[in-house]
Each structure stands twice: as structure tokens, then as C-alpha cells.
Amino acid sequence: MDRISGRAASAQLWRRYGGNKGAVFGLFFLAALLIFAVAGGSLTRYQAMDTGVGPALSPPGDHFYMGTDDLGRDVFSGVAYGARVSLLVGFIAAMTGTLIGVSIGSISGYFGGSTDYVLVKVSELFQSVPRLLFALVIVVFFGNTVWNVVVVIGILSWPRMGRLVRSEFLRLRESEFVVAAKALGLGSRGIIFKHIFPNVLHVVIVTASLDVGAAIITEAALSYLGAGDPNLMTWGRMIFNAQRFLRTAWWMSVFPGAAIFFTVLSLNLIGDGLNDALNPRLKGVRR
Amino acid sequence: MVAYTIKRILGAFPLVLAVVVINFALLHLAPGDPVYVFLQGGAGEVTEQYVQQMRRQLGLDKPLAEQLVVYVAGVLRGNLGYSHFYQSPVFQIIVERMPVTYLLVLLSTLFAAIAGIALGVSAANHPHAFVDRVCTVTAVFGYSIPVFWLGQLLIIAFSVYFSIFPTGGIPASALGQGGLLDWALHLTLPVVCLGVIQLTLVARVTRASMLEIYGMEYIVSARAKGLSNMTVTLKHSLRNAFLPIVTVISMDFAFQIAGAMVTETVFSWPGLGRLMFDSVLRRDYPVLMGLLILTSVSVIVINLVTDIFYAYLDPRVVYQ
Numbered sequence: 001m002d003r004i005s006g007r008a009a010s011a012q013l014w015r016r017y018g019g020n021k022g023a024v025f026g027l028f029f030l031a032a033l034l035i036f037a038v039a040g041g042s043l044t045r046y047q048a049m050d051t052g053v054g055p056a057l058s059p060p061g062d063h064f065y066m067g068t069d070d071l072g073r074d075v076f077s078g079v080a081y082g083a084r085v086s087l088l089v090g091f092i093a094a095m096t097g098t099l100i101g102v103s104i105g106s107i108s109g110y111f112g113g114s115t116d117y118v119l120v121k122v123s124e125l126f127q128s129v130p131r132l133l134f135a136l137v138i139v140v141f142f143g144n145t146v147w148n149v150v151v152v153i154g155i156l157s158w159p160r161m162g163r164l165v166r167s168e169f170l171r172l173r174e175s176e177f178v179v180a181a182k183a184l185g186l187g188s189r190g191i192i193f194k195h196i197f198p199n200v201l202h203v204v205i206v207t208a209s210l211d212v213g214a215a216i217i218t219e220a221a222l223s224y225l226g227a228g229d230p231n232l233m234t235w236g237r238m239i240f241n242a243q244r245f246l247r248t249a250w251w252m253s254v255f256p257g258a259a260i261f262f263t264v265l266s267l268n269l270i271g272d273g274l275n276d277a278l279n280p281r282l283k284g285v286r287r
Numbered sequence: 288m289v290a291y292t293i294k295r296i297l298g299a300f301p302l303v304l305a306v307v308v309i310n311f312a313l314l315h316l317a318p319g320d321p322v323y324v325f326l327q328g329g330a331g332e333v334t335e336q337y338v339q340q341m342r343r344q345l346g347l348d349k350p351l352a353e354q355l356v357v358y359v360a361g362v363l364r365g366n367l368g369y370s371h372f373y374q375s376p377v378f379q380i381i382v383e384r385m386p387v388t389y390l391l392v393l394l395s396t397l398f399a400a401i402a403g404i405a406l407g408v409s410a411a412n413h414p415h416a417f418v419d420r421v422c423t424v425t426a427v428f429g430y431s432i433p434v435f436w437l438g439q440l441l442i443i444a445f446s447v448y449f450s451i452f453p454t455g456g457i458p459a460s461a462l463g464q465g466g467l468l469d470w471a472l473h474l475t476l477p478v479v480c481l482g483v484i485q486l487t488l489v490a491r492v493t494r495a496s497m498l499e500i501y502g503m504e505y506i507v508s509a510r511a512k513g514l515s516n517m518t519v520t521l522k523h524s525l526r527n528a529f530l531p532i533v534t535v536i537s538m539d540f541a542f543q544i545a546g547a548m549v550t551e552t553v554f555s556w557p558g559l560g561r562l563m564f565d566s567v568l569r570r571d572y573p574v575l576m577g578l579l580i581l582t583s584v585s586v587i588v589i590n591l592v593t594d595i596f597y598a599y600l601d602p603r604v605v606y607q
Contacts, residue, residue, distance in 0.1 A: 022427070125305050128590065129583045132545035133563065137575050140567055141317040210430075217433050221549055224435045226567050239436055243553070246454070250443045257436030265431035272427070 016277040023273020026266035033263060037084040044077040060251050067251035069241060075251060079259050082235040086216050086263065089150050093215035096154025098208045101161025106200070108162070109169025110192055116166075123159040131156050132221055139227045146229040149222055153215045161207050168200045202278035206271050213267035220260050235260050288602070292595050299591045306583045307362045310576050311355055322347055362580060368573035377577035381559065387457065388558030392547050394474060395482035400536055403486040407493025407532075408520060411501065422490050429487030434546050438480040438553030445476060452476050455554035481550045485539055492535045496528035530601055537593035544582050 017023055036043060051071040060067040066075035108119040135152045142148050172178060181195050222228055223236025235256040242252035322342045342348050346357050367377040410422035446454040458469035500506060501524060509523050551560025559578060566574040
């Protein structure tokens with residue numbers, strides 16, 4: 001593709017993406033969140049973990065925008081700091097899952113036969129185990145550090161990606177341009193990377209953006225269940241802390257929860273927008 | 288059909304076996320000596336002599352391959368180990384708490400199925416109307432909201448602010464006891480919390496599936512010969528749109544079990560989720576492993592039953 005038509009194609013892509021209001025909202029929200037995550041402590045008055053910076057359980061006001069918790073920690077600082085942890089965990093875990101899913105899916109779909117059979121069975125196995133419970137057991141067994149959480153979520157989240165990539169490979173393997181490439185004597189590696197993979201990329205991008213959101217929710221659930229990293233302030237952990245104070249301090253639950261909700265919502269809307277932009281024929285198709 | 292059923296049942300065995308083997312592997316891959324896993328939560332000081340005795344008793348001094356065989360055989364006979372905290376076999380602890388959890392899962396699935404299908408059908412019947420928008424918008428929300436936060440919001444709104452429902456717990460220690468109204472009040476929030484996300488998924492799938500059927504020629508001809516809208520919707524369309532709906536409901540079963548565990552934690556519901564939460568805090572490894580095995584096996588069984596049910600609904604499945 002030469003430079004001018006490449007630019008035209010990307011302009012068209014942006015136009016299609018921009019036509020989706022939700023997707024544009026998602027992009028703006030995520031961008032704002034990223035600024036928070038990177039700037040972190042310099043935008044907040046206090047450190048997330050510092051106790052007693054104000055009176056315990058004081059409601060949201062001019063000084064503590066989101067109130068304080070039972071130990072007098074600033075909820076706003078916690079939410080801001082939690083953005084960093086959640087986004088990092090979400091992105092790295094989703095990248096791990098994507099890497100595994102794409103590798104397994106493409107090998108399985110391209111080569112077929114007994115390789116495919118074994119890999120399909122393995123992914124079936126992964127789908128039979130309740131993911132959250134499995135993640136919980138592994139984190140409890142191997143230690144609740146943030147890296148263990150990331151690795152576990154990554155390892156457990158590949159089946160959806162694997163299944164989708166596999167079915168795309170199955171479809172494209174029989175297509176005319178692949179048959180032609182084979183007839184011209186191109187090896188498997190060339191066909192997989194140069195001819196099939198670029199046509200699967202849109203599925204990978206969309207699924208990966210949904211996986212980031214799913215990973216953020218799983219991490220929050222693990223923290224909520226008391227298996228998060230004790231040295232980090234995360235949104236899930238704040239909601240866990242809020243559980244005992246629902247009667248007296250709604251703000252301890254509402255703000256960190258809203259942060260998770262809007263972050264994951266943004267990622268899902270971005271995924272939908274990308275799907276419409278990259279794959280206009282399949283508008284609205286998901287799962 | 289019988290051959291298909293047998294084939295599917297036989298096909299589920301390797302999965303069950305694999306789940307058990309994964310558990311065994313976890314036990315041995317985890318840092319530290321597996322014998323301590325079994326001694327976790329026990330009261331008092333553990334002497335070296337006792338550790339040695341336990342090791343012999345559990346067969347942990349035998350070669351790994353022999354241990355695996357003993358372990359698998361034990362699990363298949365229902366021996367999931369012993370919890371020192373509860374002073375009773377893990378299998379018994381879990382089975383005792385199963386009914387309240389399954390009550391929650393069953394009711395919320397029922398709620399999600401009925402309300403979801405109703406919402407999806409009316410959205411398909413009124414494209415671009417308000418209910419159609421609700422159907423599409425809530426689906427994205429359903430993907431994005433964490434169950435435990437939704438539960439807390441429900442408590443803050445309906446238990447604290449409006450004080451209609453209790454904040455959690457169950458009215459009596461067993462299913463047979465307590466008044467019906469009391470149960471209904473205690474069940475409402477957890478059932479809604481657990482069911483509402485699945486509801487949005489069911490609605491979305493129902494809508495898509497109905498719209499696809501509405502485009503078919505036999506529906507056009509059914510309408511053309513003057514059948515009422517109700518007949519066309521229910522008899523001609525919904526019946527044929529059913530398969531994807533059944534799939535989405537059963538596929539999410541694994542998700543619902545995990546969701547139930549989180550929901551139970553929010554509402555202090557004394558089922559498997561509560562047990563899981565307490566066991567995490569206590570590091571009660573045998574109970575956690577037992578939970579993992581039993582919930583995985585129930586997911587495999589549910590998937591199996593759905594597959595067979597599916598084949599009865601649509602005989603074409605058998606020949607694929």
C-alpha cells in the first residue's frame with residue numbers, strides 16, 4: 001500500500017469510528033484516565049495508602065472530593081492511584097492472553113488434524129473451570145502478588161481469543177488467495193504470517209480490547225475476595241473495604257465501583273467502535 | 288440418538304479426569320511442602336513427628352506417579368480430603384452448602400431467562416423503539432458492571448436508603464424452615480444482582496435470533512395468510528429462535544457459579560461462595576481444591592445435559 005492510499009484508508013477508518021458516539025466517549029474517558037494513571041500522585045493531595053489524613057468516614061466535600069474511609073484515607077487519592085494498577089493489570093494480562101490465544105488458535109486452525117483436536121479439548125477444559133475460582137485458588141496457592149494475578153488472568157483468558165482466531169484460520173485456510181500462495185510454493189510460515197494473519201488482525205484487536213475490560217473486572221473481583229496484592233491500593237480492594245460500611249459510608253463503595261464500571265464500559269465501547277470501523281460488513285456482531 | 292448420548296457422556300470423562308489431574312498438579316507445583324496444605328488451619332503447634340506421620344498417612348512419601356493414581360482414585364470415590372478447620376471431610380462440607388447456592392443460581396437463571404426472552408422478543412417486535420434501545424444499551428452495561436459492586440449498590444439503595452429488603456443472610460438455617468415471605472424478601476436482591484447481567488445477554492441473543500427468523504420467507508407467508516402477530520411471534524418464531532438462547536443460558540453456567548460466589552459474599556449468603564471466601568481468608572487449601580473440583584464437574588455435567596437436550600430439540604446436531 002503506498003502512502004497516500006494508506007492515509008486515505010486510515011481517514012476512512014477514523015470517520016467510521018467517529019460515527020459511533022459511544023466509541024468516541026470511550027476513547028475520551030480512557031485518555032483522561034490514562035493521564036490520571038500516569039500523573040498519579042501529583043494530581044492528588046494525599047498518598048492513596050496514607051491513613052488518618054482526615055477524619056474517618058467523612059462524606060464527600062470540598063476538601064475530600066470523594067470522602068474518606070474508615071481509616072481516614074482519602075478515597076479520591078485511592079481511586080486515582082487505583083487507575084494505574086487496574087490499567088496496568090488489565091493491559092498486561094490481556095496481552096498475555098492474546099499472545100497465547102493467537103498462537104494456539106492459529107496453529108490449531110491452520111494445521112487442523114490431531115493438533116487441532118488436542119488444542120480444542122484443552123480450550124474446552126479451560127472453559128469448564130469457573131475462571132474466577134481457578135484464579136483465586138492459584139493466587140492463594142502461589143502467593144497474592146500483583147504479578148501472579150496478572151499471569152493467572154492472562155493464562156485463563158486465552159480461550160475466547162483462541163476460538164475466534166482458530167475459526168478465522170479455518171475459514172481463510174481454504175480461501176483462494178491462500179490456495180494460490182500455496183500453489184506458488186510458499187511455506188507455512190509465509191502463508192500464516194504474510195497472508196492469513198493480516199486478515200485476522202481485526203478480530204484480534206477487537207477481542208483484545210474486550211479482554212482488557214474483562215481482565216480489569218477479574219482483578220477487581222480477586223481483590224474484592226481478599227486475594228489481591230496487599231501492598232497496593234486497587235479499586236477492588238476499596239470495594240472490599242466498603243462492604244462493612246454500606247450503612248454509613250456509601251461513598252466508599254460508589255466511587256471506586258463507578259471507576260471500574262466506566263473504565264470497562266469505555267473499553268467495551270471502544271471494542272464495539274473498532275469492530276464497526278475495522279469490519280463494517282459485520283456491524284454489531286459480537287461473541 | 289442413543290449412540291450420540293453415549294458418545295457425549297464418554298467424551299465428558301477425560302474432562303473430569305483432567306480437572307482432577309490439574310488439581311493434583313497445583314498441589315505439587317505450589318511452593319512449599321504439600322503436607323502443610325493438609326495441615327493448614329489446624330489448631331496448635333505442629334510437631335515434626337506429626338508432619339512425618341501425616342506424610343505417611345497421606346501417601347506423600349510414595350513416588351509421584353503412585354500418588355497421582357491414589358489421588359485420582361480417591362477423588363473419584365468422593366474423597367476430597369479433610370478440613371482441619373471444620374474438623375470434617377471436605378466433600379461433606381461442600382455438599383451441605385450446595386442447596387442454598389443452587390437455589391440462588393436456579394432462581395436467577397429463571398429470572399434472567401424469562402425477563403430476558405420477554406425483553407428480547409419485544410425489542411425485536413419494535414425495532415428502533417424505546418425497548419429496542421434499552422435492550423442494546425443494557426447489554427453493553429451488562430458486560431461492564433462488576434457483580435459485587437452492583438450488589439453493594441442494590442444494598443445501598445433498597446436496604447439502607449429505602450429499607451425494603453434485608454441487607455443479607457437467610458431467614459433460617461435450613462431450606463425447609465422460615466416463612467415464605469421472609470425467604471422471598473431475602474432472595475430478591477441476590478437473585479436480581481446475579482440474574483440481571485445474564486438477563487441482558489439473553490435479551491441481546493433473543494433479539495438477534497428473532498430478527499434473523501423474522502427475515503425468513505415462511506414468516507412472511509405466515510403473516511400473509513393472516514395469522515395474528517401473537518401466533519407468529521410465539522409459535523413460528525420463538526420456537527425456532529430457541530436454540531441460540533438455550534446455548535447462551537447454559538454456556539454462562541460456569542460464569543453464573545463464579546458469579547454466585549461473589550454475590551453470596553456481598554449478601555452474606557451462607558452457600559459455597561461464603562465458604563470460598565472464608566476459606567481464602569483462612570488459607571483452607573483442601574476446601575478450596577474441593578470447591579474447584581466440584582464446581583468444574585457440575586459445569587461439565589450441565590454442558591453435557593445441554594448438549595444432549597440440544598440434540599433432542601434439533602436432531603440435525605447428531606449428524607454433524
